[in-house]
Amino acid sequence: MISLTSPVETRAHRWPAGPKLGGLCLASTALFMVGDIAVHAAALVAVLALYAAPGPVFLRAGLRSLRVVLPFVAVLLAWHAAAGDMRLGLLITLRMVTLVALANLVTMTTGLEDLVELVRRLTAPLRRLGLPTGMLEIAIPLVIRFTPVLVARAETLAEAWRARSRRRPGWRLILPLTLQALDDADHVGEALRARGGPLGPHGQE
Amino acid sequence: MERNIAQIALFAAMIAALGLVPQITLGFGVPITAQTLGVMLAGAVLGARRGAAAAALFLLLVALGLPLLAGGRGGLGAFVAPTAGFALGFPVAAFATGLFVEHVRLRSAGLAAGLGAVFGGIAVLYVFGATGLAIVAQKSLLEAFTLVAVFIPGDLLKAAITGMLVQALARVRPQTLAWHHQAAGPGERRL
Amino acid sequence: MHRCETAQCAIRLDDLGYEVAGRPVLDGVTLHSSARRIGVVGRNGSGKSTLARLLAGLIAPTRGQLRIGGRDVFRDRRAALETVGILFQNPEHQIIFPRVAEEIAFGPRQQGLDKVQTAARVESVLRSFDKLHWKDAPISALSQGQKHLVCMMAVLAMRPRLLILDEPYAGLDIPTRRQLARYLHRIETRLLHISHEPSDLESCDELFWLDRGRIVAQGAPAGLLPDFTAEMIRLGELDDIADLAG
Amino acid sequence: MHRCETAQCAIRLDDLGYEVAGRPVLDGVTLHSSARRIGVVGRNGSGKSTLARLLAGLIAPTRGQLRIGGRDVFRDRRAALETVGILFQNPEHQIIFPRVAEEIAFGPRQQGLDKVQTAARVESVLRSFDKLHWKDAPISALSQGQKHLVCMMAVLAMRPRLLILDEPYAGLDIPTRRQLARYLHRIETRLLHISHEPSDLESCDELFWLDRGRIVAQGAPAGLLPDFTAEMIRLGELDDIADLAG
Ligand SMILES: Nc1ncnc2c1ncn2[C@@H]1O[C@H](COP(=O)(O)OP(=O)(O)OP(=O)(O)O)[C@@H](O)[C@H]1O
Ligand SMILES: Nc1ncnc2c1ncn2[C@@H]1O[C@H](COP(=O)(O)OP(=O)(O)OP(=O)(O)O)[C@@H](O)[C@H]1O
Ligand SMILES: O=C(O)CCCC[C@@H]1SC[C@@H]2NC(=O)N[C@@H]21
Ligand SMILES: [Mg+2]
Numbered sequence: 095m096i097s098l099t100s101p102v103e104t105r106a107h108r109w110p111a112g113p114k115l116g117g118l119c120l121a122s123t124a125l126f127m128v129g130d131i132a133v134h135a136a137a138l139v140a141v142l143a144l145y146a147a148p149g150p151v152f153l154r155a156g157l158r159s160l161r162v163v164l165p166f167v168a169v170l171l172a173w174h175a176a177a178g179d180m181r182l183g184l185l186i187t188l189r190m191v192t193l194v195a196l197a198n199l200v201t202m203t204t205g206l207e208d209l210v211e212l213v214r215r216l217t218a219p220l221r222r223l224g225l226p227t228g229m230l231e232i233a234i235p236l237v238i239r240f241t242p243v244l245v246a247r248a249e250t251l252a253e254a255w256r257a258r259s260r261r262r263p264g265w266r267l268i269l270p271l272t273l274q275a276l277d278d279a280d281h282v283g284e285a286l287r288a289r290g291g292p293l294g295p296h297g298q299e
Numbered sequence: 300m301e302r303n304i305a306q307i308a309l310f311a312a313m314i315a316a317l318g319l320v321p322q323i324t325l326g327f328g329v330p331i332t333a334q335t336l337g338v339m340l341a342g343a344v345l346g347a348r349r350g351a352a353a354a355a356l357f358l359l360l361v362a363l364g365l366p367l368l369a370g371g372r373g374g375l376g377a378f379v380a381p382t383a384g385f386a387l388g389f390p391v392a393a394f395a396t397g398l399f400v401e402h403v404r405l406r407s408a409g410l411a412a413g414l415g416a417v418f419g420g421i422a423v424l425y426v427f428g429a430t431g432l433a434i435v436a437q438k439s440l441l442e443a444f445t446l447v448a449v450f451i452p453g454d455l456l457k458a459a460i461t462g463m464l465v466q467a468l469a470r471v472r473p474q475t476l477a478w479h480h481q482a483a484g485p486g487e488r489r490l
Numbered sequence: 491m492h493r494c495e496t497a498q499c500a501i502r503l504d505d506l507g508y509e510v511a512g513r514p515v516l517d518g519v520t521l522h523s524s525a526r527r528i529g530v531v532g533r534n535g536s537g538k539s540t541l542a543r544l545l546a547g548l549i550a551p552t553r554g555q556l557r558i559g560g561r562d563v564f565r566d567r568r569a570a571l572e573t574v575g576i577l578f579q580n581p582e583h584q585i586i587f588p589r590v591a592e593e594i595a596f597g598p599r600q601q602g603l604d605k606v607q608t609a610a611r612v613e614s615v616l617r618s619f620d621k622l623h624w625k626d627a628p629i630s631a632l633s634q635g636q637k638h639l640v641c642m643m644a645v646l647a648m649r650p651r652l653l654i655l656d657e658p659y660a661g662l663d664i665p666t667r668r669q670l671a672r673y674l675h676r677i678e679t680r681l682l683h684i685s686h687e688p689s690d691l692e693s694c695d696e697l698f699w700l701d702r703g704r705i706v707a708q709g710a711p712a713g714l715l716p717d718f719t720a721e722m723i724r725l726g727e728l729d730d731i732a733d734l735a736g
Numbered sequence: 737m738h739r740c741e742t743a744q745c746a747i748r749l750d751d752l753g754y755e756v757a758g759r760p761v762l763d764g765v766t767l768h769s770s771a772r773r774i775g776v777v778g779r780n781g782s783g784k785s786t787l788a789r790l791l792a793g794l795i796a797p798t799r800g801q802l803r804i805g806g807r808d809v810f811r812d813r814r815a816a817l818e819t820v821g822i823l824f825q826n827p828e829h830q831i832i833f834p835r836v837a838e839e840i841a842f843g844p845r846q847q848g849l850d851k852v853q854t855a856a857r858v859e860s861v862l863r864s865f866d867k868l869h870w871k872d873a874p875i876s877a878l879s880q881g882q883k884h885l886v887c888m889m890a891v892l893a894m895r896p897r898l899l900i901l902d903e904p905y906a907g908l909d910i911p912t913r914r915q916l917a918r919y920l921h922r923i924e925t926r927l928l929h930i931s932h933e934p935s936d937l938e939s940c941d942e943l944f945w946l947d948r949g950r951i952v953a954q955g956a957p958a959g960l961l962p963d964f965t966a967e968m969i970r971l972g973e974l975d976d977i978a979d980l981a982g
C-alpha cells in the first residue's frame with residue numbers, strides 16, 4: 095500500500111519535500127476542522143484534478159492505490175445509512191478519501207530520500223542536544239521498506255504453500271511469517287552495517 | 300545496534316501492515332483494528348524499550364502523512380480524532396507489555412506474553428483511549444469507559460494470539476526473545 | 491527424443507502470454523514436449539522463472555493455454571499436486587517451516603499420507619542424501635547451499651511426475667551436484683530443468699532457448715547449446731563495462 | 737604473488753575462530769595475504785560465507801584476531817566502510833531499499849558524499865553496466881540475476897579497497913559474468929572471491945581451500961585447483977544418493 099510510487103515523473107517530484115508535507119499537514123488539519131459537506135466535495139474534486147494533471151497513467155496508478163479505502167467507505171456509509179445519519183456518513187467518508195488521496199499524492203511524488211532529508215532537518219535541533227536522531231533517517235525508510243516486504247513475504251509464503259498443498263494456508267502461516275520477518279530484520283541489520291548503517295552521512299560535519 | 304534498528308522498524312511495519320486487515324468501525328468512530336495486536340507483539344517480543352520505540356516510530360510515520368492507520372488514515376488529522384487517545388497510547392502500551400514480560404517471571408513465555416498483553420495492550424491502553432474519547436467526544440470518563448468496553452472481547456483474543464505466537468517463538472527461536480532467558484534446548488543444536 | 495509412455499505428463503503450451511502491469515514477461519510461447527528431460531536456457535530476466543511458476547500452476551497465464559498431461563494445473567490444484575513439483579530458484583522463497591523435518595514432511599502430508607508414512611518418507615529422503623542428522627536442525631542455521639538441498643529433498647519427497655527445477659545447481663557444490671545429477675538421471679520422473687548455464691543442460695533430451703519472453707530456438711542440446719554458448723560469449727565481448735569514473 | 741604497495745589493505749587473520757551455540761563454524765583460521773586477487777574455495781557449509789561476514793566486520797570472531805590493512809573492521813566501522821565492501825551470497829539479504837537508485841545511493845551517501853555527488857556516482861555505475869533504464873525500477877520486479885547485478889553495482893559504487901564477493905557468479909548469465917570478470921580484472925580494488933566452483937577462481941593470485949571451518953590448503957590456483965577438483969569429483973563419485981524407497 096505504501097510502496098506508492100508514481101509510474102511517471104511529475105513536476106511535483108522536483109518540488110521540495112518540506113512544503114509538500116507542510117501543505118499536507120495543513121490541509122489534513124483544515125479538513126478536520128471543517129464540517130461542511132460542500133467544502134469536502136470541492137476538496138475531493140480538487141484533489142482528483144491534481145491526480146489527473148500529470149496524465150492518465152498517473153491518474154490510473156493513483157486511483158488504484160485509493161482502492162484500499164473503498165471497503166472502509168462502504169462500511170461507513172452502510173453504518174450511517176442504518177443509523178439514519180447519512181449526512182455525517184458522507185462527510186466522514188469524503189474527508190477520509192480526500193485525506194488519503196492527498197497523503198498518497200504527496201507520497202507518490204516525493205522520493206524517499208527527500209522525505210528522510212526532511213526529517214533530518216527537522217530533527218537537527220534534537221541532534222544538537224545529543225539525541226541519536228541519525229537512526230531515524232535509517233528507521234523511516236526501513237519501515238517503508240518493510241511494510242510492502244511483509245505483504246510480499248506473505249504472498250511468497252502462500253505461493254510456497256500452494257506449490258505443495260491444495261488446502262488454504264490461513265492462520266498456519268502466521269508463525270512462519272513472523273519467523274521470516276525476524277530473519278529479514280536480521281539480514282537487513284547486517285546489510286545496513288555493511289554499508290554504513292547508523293553512522294549517518296558524515297561528510298558535512 | 301543495526302539489528303535493533305532493523306527489528307524496531309520491522310515491528311513498526313508490522314503494526315502498519317496489520318492496519319490492512321479489514322476492520323469494523325463502530326458508530327462512535329473507533330475502529331476494531333488488528334493494529335493493537337502489532338503493538339502487543341512489539342512489546343512482548345522486543346521488550347519495553349524497543350517495543351515502545353517501534354510503536355513511536357509507527358506514529359511518527361503516521362504524522363508524516365503516510366496513510367498507515369487502520370483504514371488508510373494518516374496525517375496529523377489522526378491525532379485530533381476520537382481515536383487519538385488510543386493512537387497516542389500505543390507506545391505506552393507496548394512499553395507496559397514489555398515491562399511486564401521483563402519483570403514478571405513466569406515459566407511459560409507464552410503465558411507471560413499473553414498476560415503482559417492484557418496489562419499493556421488492554422488495561423494501560425484503555426486508560427489513554429478512554430481519556431482521549433472523553434476529551435474529543437465531550438463525554439464523562441465513565442461514559443467513555445463503558446463505550447470502549449465493547450472492544451474488550453476482541454482485544455482479549457489479540458492478547459491470546461500474542462501469547463500463542465510468543466510461546467511458539469520461544470520453542471523454535473528462543474534467541475529472538477531477549478527477555479526470555481532460557482538455555483537453548485537440545486533441539487537448538489547447530490549443524 | 492524420448493516419448494512419454496502415456497500422454498499423462500506431456501507439456502503443452504499454446505501461445506502462452508504473461509503480463510505484469512501491461513508489460514509482457516512471456517509472449518506467445520508455444521511449447522509442446524513429451525521429452526523426459528526438457529531444458530530451458532536463457533539469459534537473466536528472459537522469463538525462465540516466470541515460465542516455471544506458470545508450469546507449476548502458481549500463477550495464471552494472461553493469454554493462451556497451458557496443459558500438463560491434459561490438465562489445467564492452475565485451476566485443478568488437486569491434480570497439479572500429484573503432477574508437478576517445483577524447486578524455487580531462491581531457497582528462501584520455498585521454505586515455510588523452521589525445521590528441516592517439518593519442511594520435508596509438509597508436501598507428502600498434504601498429498602494425503604498419514605503421519606507414520608510421512609515420517610518414513612522424510613527419513614528415507616534424508617537418509618538417501620546422507621543427511622539424517624539434519625532432521626531437527628533449524629533451517630535458518632544452514633548455509634545457502636544446504637538450504638537449497640533441503641528444498642530439493644522437500645520436492646523429491648512428493649514424488650511428482652514432472653519435476654521443475656529452477657537453477658538447481660547454482661548453489662550446490664560439485665560433489666552434491668554430481669550425485670544429484672546421477673540421481674535425477676536414474677529416477678522415472680520427467681524433468682524440466684531451467685538454467686542460464688549451458689553446461690548444466692548437456693544431458694537434456696530437448697532444449698528450449700528463451701529470450702526476452704519468447705522461444706527463439708529449440709532442439710537437441712548438441713545442436714542448440716553451441717549456438718547458445720557462442721551467442722552468449724559474443725554478447726559478453728560486446729560492450730565492456732565502462733570505467734566507473736565520475 | 738602480488739605484494740600490496742602499502743600494507744593498508746592486507747588481510748591478517750590469526751587463529752580466528754567463530755562459534756555458534758558452542759559449535760565451531762570456523763576454527764583456528766590463520767590467513768595472511770596481500771595478494772590482489774584472493775580466492776576462497778570450499779564445499780557447501782564449509783564456512784565461506786561466515787568468513788566473508790567476519791572479514792567485512794559484520795560479526796565478531798569468538799576467538800583470535802582479524803585485521804584488514806591494520807584495522808579492526810568490527811570495532812572501527814567508519815574505517816571499515818572505506819576499506820571493505822561485501823556482496824552477499826543471497827541478493828535478497830543485501831537489498832535494503834525498494835528502488836534501484838536508492839539502493840545504490842545508500843552506501844556512497846553513508847560514506848559522506850553529498851546528494852549531487854551521490855547522484856552522479858549512481859548514474860555512472862548504472863551507465864557503466866548499461867542499465868541506466870533501471871534507475872527507478874522497483875527491485876521487487878527484477879529477476880534473481882538482475883537483483884544480483886543491482887547488489888554488485890551497489891557495492892562497486894562504494895569503491896571499497898577490498899571487495900569481498902560471495903559467490904558473485906552463481907546467479908549471473910554468461911555475458912554479464914564475462915563483462916564483470918573483465919571489469920574486476922581491470923579495477924584497482926583488491927578482491928576476495930568466494931566460490932564452490934573452481935573454474936571461477938582460475939585467475940586468482942592466491943587461493944585458500946576451506947573445509948569444515950579450517951584452511952586445509954593454500955597456494956596458487958595452478959597447484960591447488962586441480963587437487964580441489966579431483967577431490968570434489970572423488971567425493972561426488974563416492975556414495976550415491978540412494979533410491980528414495982520406503
Ligand atoms: N512481479 C513482477 N513485476 C514486474 N516485472 C516482473 C515481475 N516478475 C518478473 N518480472 C520481469 O520479468 C522478466 C523475467 O523475470 P524472470 O524472473 O522470469 O527471469 P529469469 O529468466 O528467471 O531470470 P534469472 O536468470 O535472473 O533468474 C524480468 O525482466 C523481470 O523484470
Ligand atoms: N546462524 C547460524 N547458526 C548456526 N549455525 C550456523 C549459522 N550460520 C552458519 N552456520 C553453520 O555454519 C556452517 C558454515 O556456514 P556458511 O554459510 O559459512 O557456509 P558456506 O561455506 O558459505 O556454504 P555455501 O556454499 O552453502 O554457501 C554451516 O554448517 C552452517 O550450518
Ligand atoms: O486507528 C486509530 O486511530 C487508533 C486505534 C483505535 C482503536 C482502538 S485500539 C484499542 C481498541 N481495540 C480495538 O480493536 N480498537 C480500539
Ligand atoms: Mg529466474
Ligand SMILES: [Mg+2]
Pocket residue numbers: 633634635784785786825902
Ligand atoms: Mg555461503
